[in-house]
Amino acid sequence: MTATSSDRTPSLTANGFAIDRSSDAFAELVPADELLDDPDELRAAMADRGYLLFRRLLDPDVVLAARREILLKYAILGEVDDRHPVDEAIAGDGSGVATANLRAFSESVRTGQHYLAVTDAPAVIRLQETLLGGPVKTFDMRWPRFVRPGEGCGFHCDGPYMNRGTDRIFSCWIPLGRVRREEGALMLLENSHRSERLHQGYLTADADRDGLEWLDDDPAAVRAAYGTRWLSTDFEPGDVLCFGMHMLHGALDNRSLNGRCRLSSDSRYQRMDDPADPRWNGDEFDGHGGRRVFYPGLGRWNNEDFQDEWKHVDERGRLVIANDS
Template sequence: MKVQIGEHELEMGSTYLTELRSSNDILNDTEALRQRLQEDGYLLIRGFHDREEVLEARMEFLRSLQAAGKLDPDAPIEEGIIGPENKGGMWGRSAADLQEEFPHFLNVVNSPKVFSFFEQLLGGPILTYDFKWPRAIAKGGNTGAHYDNVYMGRGTKNVYTMWTPFSDIPLELGTLAMLLGSQNYEKIKQTYGQMDVDRDNVATGWFSDDPVEIVDMYGGQWATTAFEAGDVIIFGMFMMHASLNNTTNRFRISSDTRYQLASEPVDERWIGKKPKGHYAWGKTPSKSVKEARKEWGV
């Protein structure tokens, strides 16, 4: 099967693209999960969330898209068909601001099961960023390759992203993809990986929108899979990831939420009832990633 990432078409099972592996076989072995997270850079867990709660949350997002005029008015709301303007949705804000409209969403990502899992994995009481990043990706949309640290690296580096899809997501709907081995790209980690988008104001914050270029230059292999409602993938701040293009006429709805030990420093941009978020990025003329990479020598 061929999939689209940016301008490139990649074949599943090729040099550039393989299948993510599930960690459900070691789900009850915390030490094995920690070791796999270090070795693979991610944990894919099938059926982690309650499926019905996830689908209830999906309907919250679809109702919001409908109210904004972004769904096809002639199609049933539950199908999530994109409207004629093909505009996505982004609900990035604090949990306090999301609570009234999206209670099922918060029940999913802030559930006791989520907290218990991260407390066991990280070995102590945890906190989650108050700011949440749910989004709906329209047709043609995708995300370029990046480390999360460039967006939220002012506290501990031991922050973990949980990506949650809010429906069954086949590859053509635009699944998340991990770049295997990228957590060991030391030169990239010490240059691009130390960037702060608010301090340095580098265009998109992506390292590249060309998945083939990175593999050819630095090795590794992209990996993705079809997801079902209830699945999650968890990864750290220095795991390069991107998304496949959404090539369908339906919205891909997903969220990014972050977790860390409560005892470690936290990036102040993403906590509190009114997190300030990105306060400088994009406010002045920015440097291109191409220019920055030339300076970094990567």
């Protein structure tokens, strides 16, 4: 018997747990493109849904230029298999990671000209100014994410990681290329921004001061405790997903059948006249402190000491993974 395309589509998991795809547990994100020209309706929809999804808000060619810029840099480290076209992002052996200056690498990736043309695109800035009601700034730190097959992300809200200045902040998750659900698409928990349980402590915590790890890794347990349904979709270049600091989210595992890595971006926006979190803003912001570099993946530690995303490096920027297990 010949396998059909559906037979070859991997099941959806998050942190290794199977996703319940019944209609009361999993649904599609709803686009909001028709609201772009109506500021009042746009703000009302954000307050109601907790997120806004736009299809092709950005020029796909601009997004794909950023994708290529970043993947060429990952290819230098062996993270992209150069036996295939670089733009396909087929996972390599990562042979150069251990000896590279990851501090220089990370800064190079997040300050690339084509990448900044995505995070600071006029369409994105206009959206944020509409939502926030005034001139906005992008956080000086931006988070480009390279997700290898087998990797995912624990569940969390952004608030505890961004809240030392203001909580009037929106995150934009932007796929840098096609991202199908089985390739690690972002997932949001419907109505979690209204969860009284989250507001009773977690959302007022400070991730560094309180030593937060991921809130949980079991999607069924998280759904039962904090929301209604998990929401996700297949993303294309140009799509933008925006949500606030109280929206609980994570990612589906990258279960690509051909070893394709997921490339995406997180960027944050606030009003210029609001105080900014010094962890992520300023000429010499230091993130979570110490000698760390933003380099997601390479193992799972439940984000203990932020290691799922922030790696310890030595004085030359070389990788040092503490408490490896």
